[in-house]
Amino acid sequence: MKWQRKDISILAVISVLLFCAALASSGLFSSRLDQTTANYRTSSVELYQSSSVQTYGRDGTTPEPIEPIPKIKKLNTQKVALGDRLFHDVRLSSDRSLSCASCHINALGGTDGLPIAIARGKRMGLNTPTVWNSAFNFRQHWDGRVESLEAQIDEPLLNPNEMNSTWPEVISRLSQDKGYQAAFRSLYADGIRPDAVREAIATYERALVTPDSKFDRYLKGDHSAITVQEKQGYDAFKRYGCVACHQGVNVGGNMFQRLGVMEDYFLARGNVQKVDLGRMNITGRARDRYVFKVPSLRNIELTAPYLHDGSVETLEESVRIMGQYQLGRKIPQDDTAAIVSFLRTLTGPPPDAASQQAS
Amino acid sequence: MKKIRQLLSRLEAPRLRAALLLSSLLLLLTGLFWQTQVHSVGQHYQIIEQLQAIERSHLAIKADILKSYSSVFHNYDKLTADTSAFLSQLEALETSLSQLPPHFTIQEKLAEIEEQSALRDLQIEDFKSENAILKNSTTYFPTAMATIIDQLETENRFAPSIALLQQVSQLVLMYSLDNALAAPSDIRKLMAQAELPPITDNAFRHAAAILRLQGETHQLVSLLSDETLGAAINELTLNYKDYYREVTQTKNNYLICLFVVAVALVIYLGYLVRVEQNTRMLKAVNLRLSDAVNEQTQALTDAIAQLKRSQAQLVQAEKLSGLGQLSAGVAHEINNPISFIYGNIDINTDYTQDCLALISLYEKHYPKPAEEIQRFSQNIALDFLKQDWQKLLDSMKAGTSRVQKIVESLSNFSRLDESRYKSVNLHEGLDSSLLLLNYQLAGSSEGSSISVGKRYGQLPSVFCDARAINQVFISLLGNAIDALREKSSEDSFSPTLTIATYVEAAHAVVKITDNGVGISKADQEKIFDPFFTTKPVGKGTGLGLTVSYQTIVEAHHGRLSVASTLGEGTTFQIELPISS
Numbered sequence: 001m002k003w004q005r006k007d008i009s010i011l012a013v014i015s016v017l018l019f020c021a022a023l024a025s026s027g028l029f030s031s032r033l034d035q036t037t038a039n040y041r042t043s044s045v046e047l048y049q050s051s052s053v054q055t056y057g058r059d060g061t062t063p064e065p066i067e068p069i070p071k072i073k074k075l076n077t078q079k080v081a082l083g084d085r086l087f088h089d090v091r092l093s094s095d096r097s098l099s100c101a102s103c104h105i106n107a108l109g110g111t112d113g114l115p116i117a118i119a120r121g122k123r124m125g126l127n128t129p130t131v132w133n134s135a136f137n138f139r140q141h142w143d144g145r146v147e148s149l150e151a152q153i154d155e156p157l158l159n160p161n162e163m164n165s166t167w168p169e170v171i172s173r174l175s176q177d178k179g180y181q182a183a184f185r186s187l188y189a190d191g192i193r194p195d196a197v198r199e200a201i202a203t204y205e206r207a208l209v210t211p212d213s214k215f216d217r218y219l220k221g222d223h224s225a226i227t228v229q230e231k232q233g234y235d236a237f238k239r240y241g242c243v244a245c246h247q248g249v250n251v252g253g254n255m256f257q258r259l260g261v262m263e264d265y266f267l268a269r270g271n272v273q274k275v276d277l278g279r280m281n282i283t284g285r286a287r288d289r290y291v292f293k294v295p296s297l298r299n300i301e302l303t304a305p306y307l308h309d310g311s312v313e314t315l316e317e318s319v320r321i322m323g324q325y326q327l328g329r330k331i332p333q334d335d336t337a338a339i340v341s342f343l344r345t346l347t348g349p350p351p352d353a354a355s356q357q358a359s
Numbered sequence: 360m361k362k363i364r365q366l367l368s369r370l371e372a373p374r375l376r377a378a379l380l381l382s383s384l385l386l387l388l389t390g391l392f393w394q395t396q397v398h399s400v401g402q403h404y405q406i407i408e409q410l411q412a413i414e415r416s417h418l419a420i421k422a423d424i425l426k427s428y429s430s431v432f433h434n435y436d437k438l439t440a441d442t443s444a445f446l447s448q449l450e451a452l453e454t455s456l457s458q459l460p461p462h463f464t465i466q467e468k469l470a471e472i473e474e475q476s477a478l479r480d481l482q483i484e485d486f487k488s489e490n491a492i493l494k495n496s497t498t499y500f501p502t503a504m505a506t507i508i509d510q511l512e513t514e515n516r517f518a519p520s521i522a523l524l525q526q527v528s529q530l531v532l533m534y535s536l537d538n539a540l541a542a543p544s545d546i547r548k549l550m551a552q553a554e555l556p557p558i559t560d561n562a563f564r565h566a567a568a569i570l571r572l573q574g575e576t577h578q579l580v581s582l583l584s585d586e587t588l589g590a591a592i593n594e595l596t597l598n599y600k601d602y603y604r605e606v607t608q609t610k611n612n613y614l615i616c617l618f619v620v621a622v623a624l625v626i627y628l629g630y631l632v633r634v635e636q637n638t639r640m641l642k643a644v645n646l647r648l649s650d651a652v653n654e655q656t657q658a659l660t661d662a663i664a665q666l667k668r669s670q671a672q673l674v675q676a677e678k679l680s681g682l683g684q685l686s687a688g689v690a691h692e693i694n695n696p697i698s699f700i701y702g703n704i705d706i707n708t709d710y711t712q713d714c715l716a717l718i719s720l721y722e723k724h725y726p727k728p729a730e731e732i733q734r735f736s737q738n739i740a741l742d743f744l745k746q747d748w749q750k751l752l753d754s755m756k757a758g759t760s761r762v763q764k765i766v767e768s769l770s771n772f773s774r775l776d777e778s779r780y781k782s783v784n785l786h787e788g789l790d791s792s793l794l795l796l797n798y799q800l801a802g803s804s805e806g807s808s809i810s811v812g813k814r815y816g817q818l819p820s821v822f823c824d825a826r827a828i829n830q831v832f833i834s835l836l837g838n839a840i841d842a843l844r845e846k847s848s849e850d851s852f853s854p855t856l857t858i859a860t861y862v863e864a865a866h867a868v869v870k871i872t873d874n875g876v877g878i879s880k881a882d883q884e885k886i887f888d889p890f891f892t893t894k895p896v897g898k899g900t901g902l903g904l905t906v907s908y909q910t911i912v913e914a915h916h917g918r919l920s921v922a923s924t925l926g927e928g929t930t931f932q933i934e935l936p937i938s939s
Binding site for chain 2: 138248249256257258287
């Protein structure tokens with residue numbers, strides 16, 4: 001039996017095909033892997049990526065402990081719009097009485113303006129933190145029990161004292177809305193799912209940032225952005241050591257600190273509740289008693305009352321209390337005034353989700 | 360089950376075997392291929408990159424802590440970002456590793472790293488908090504002490520305290536510079552000894568903070584700088600690399616197997632293709648062979664048919680020539696005596712007339728003949744005789760004339776006296792044939808008489824062998840009559856034979872149609888074959904139509920066709936070229 005040219009060519013074709021198949025599939029498999037391991041989570045880290053972490057002052061030599069809000073990554077316009085709608089949707093609460101926006105009111109600087117949050121007629125434990133610039137916080141909540149904005153959403157949503165919902169209930173309610181159906185279908189492969197709801201709301205929250213405050217403009221080199229008094233306030237802020245904790249992009253929000261470092265705040269205040277134990281409730285460590293996340297001071301003039309217990313009405317009083325309990329310093333009246341005037345320069349234009357998408 | 364078994368049994372054994380072998384080879388190939396895909400190079404590089412990223416983040420965090428501790432950094436953003444990045448990278452690595460087959464050492468190491476990094480994160484948070492306070496107190500304490508000392512110096516009663524305060528201040532500063540330079544317990548003792556005014560309380564709080572936090576922060580920094588986590592990460596990297604080496608080894612083995620199986624498959628496929636080709640070639644050869652055999656068989660069959668036809672032709676020719684000679688002879692022999700008879704009948708009539716006229720004259724002039732004459736004339740019934748004699752003669756003349764016609768037909772039929780091919784009036788031939796068959800057409804015990812319809816058109820003379828053509832007419836008409844007779848048992852059947860002639864496309868067409876029993880489709884194919892007959896034994900020769908076909912088609916280049924419906928009748932159509 002002689003081998004003909006035809007046979008050889010058939011063999012050649014088959015082997016080439018096999019080889020190609022092997023190559024193609026190996027390529028296919030690795031690309032599939034890349035997709036599956038793509039990280040879904042967007043943390044505050046990624047929001048910083050466009051700017052260097054250490055921003056230098058206007059003279060270019062002295063590093064400033066506070067940094068301007070960097071240009072954020074472009075967000076998906078449709079997701080921001082969807083998140084906006086969800087953020088304001090009372091169907092997220094079991095009795096349709098609360099939306100996220102019930103306590104995070106943009107007109108009140110992203111808070112509720114109350115000392116202690118009140119939901120459905122009941123006092124919650126703590127002062128409502130602002131949603132503005134929360135994307136820059138390294139943890140969420142006063143006790144920092146969750147890291148991402150996505151994970152934070154479950155807390156108020158499932159809390160029996162707050163929205164008192166369940167995910168199946170929320171999903172079934174949202175699924176009855178034709179507008180949501182279309183919006184989710186066009187943005188998420190799986191349609192209306194808890195993960196998609198979380199991501200949409202978190203994306204909207206990431207748009208709630210306040211760049212371009214007076215102080216940010218000063219940091220970026222605009223000498224005339226702040227007055228002499230405000231500059232003196234900033235110097236005092238650094239000199240007294242406020243800046244030891246309130247530093248970074250968010251002027252806070254990147255570390256924990258005990259309330260009552262130099263003197264016992266709670267002894268003075270009295271009526272210690274479980275929520276006052278702060279981070280100890282999470283870690284169980286005695287050293288974390290009264291430890292809270294250092295809050296951001298951005299837009300601080302809009303978010304009164306202050307402290308985790310909402311016990312302080314004014315910035316001046318806050319500065320005094322911080323001086324006494326945290327710094328072990330008595331801050332004179334003129335310095336307090338200067339510091340307060342500096343704090344007011346941290347107020348940015350109210351976040352406009354729509355314009356943030358474009359920036 | 361049964362059906363499947365039937366189906367299987369229907370498959371050819373070699374094909375089934377080949378299909379089974381092929382599919383098992385393919386299955387093996389797929390399995391092996393899958394094995395080689397278990398841990399792709401892409402996955403490997405991704406994991407290596409993730410491990411490197413984790414190590415980089417780990418080192419970055421350590422550097423960040425030292426920089427924060429030594430006040431190079433003025434905020435914790437980078438430390439926070441790196442800590443967060445480390446966690447994301449660890450999470451990504453876990454996801455990547457979870458896609459691999461579980462490996463105990465790696466899982467264990469991963470768990471250790473997670474535990475270590477959770478511990479480290481707590482330490483980092485403690486460090487950040489404590490470092491902030493420590494920095495503030497360390498900065499503020501000397502100023503605070505200096506201010507207090509200045510205030511106290513104005514009053515002499517505090518002089519001993521001032522020395523103590525200065526000592527405390529110095530020791531705290533030394534301690535804050537290097538915690539080996541002073542013992543916190545000693546300083547605390549000194550601070551407790553002093554009886555001081557309340558204005559020192561605040562400064563002493565800061566001193567206490569420094570004494571507490573300096574050591575703690577320092578310890579945290581050294582804990583965070585130690586290599587436990589780094590070592591764990593390195594070990595994980597090494598474990599993973601070992602694991603990958605193992606996997607690669609296994610994969611290589613699988614690859615070799617894959618290659619071997621692929622080669623086997625290819626060779627087997629090639630073999631199958633060869634076998635298939637050979638089979639096809641054999642089939643082609645077989646086909647050619649059987650074609651040749653068929654051709655030869657056909658040729659033989661044709662030859663035999665030809666032979667049969669020739670034989671039939673010969674027989675027919677012999678018969679025809681015998682019949683022709685006989686009929687010619689008979690015709691010739693009868694022709695002469697009939698001519699005398701026919702010719703003399705007129706003379707005989709004349710003589711008879713004369714005789715009868717003479718008798719009439721006798722009767723006139725001798726009205727009373729002798730008795731004997733009278734008796735005789737009564738006996739012979741002379742009056743009747745006179746009348747009948749003429750009739751008799753007329754009848755004889757008619758009969759003779761008919762005999763003459765028959766003879767004429769016979770000679771016309773055989774045409775022995777004529778050259779074989781000449782211009783012939785086909786109508787004459789048809790008429791002669793009908794005449795010869797006259798007695799069969801007439802009604803008899805076999806059936807009622809057959810009505811013959813002649814629809815002759817305008818036909819030119821056709822150049823042909825009249826004797827042969829006439830034979831064809833006789834055959835076809837004879838068959839038609841037989842077909843009609845076969846059907847005549849039916850009631851209310853009027854047997855009809857129609858002969859139509861016309862010219863069409865330079866051909867003289869003769870259509871002989873009967874409404875007899877008809878011919879079945881199967882028989883129509885065979886009626887021109889030699890020795891095919893449907894008639895009872897002894898009645899038909901099976902040659903009539905064969906010879907007719909030969910005569911018309913082969914000898915005269917015409918056409919002979921048949922159209923028939925069983926039970927309704929048959930039409931034979933003869934077409935003869937006119938021009939030739």
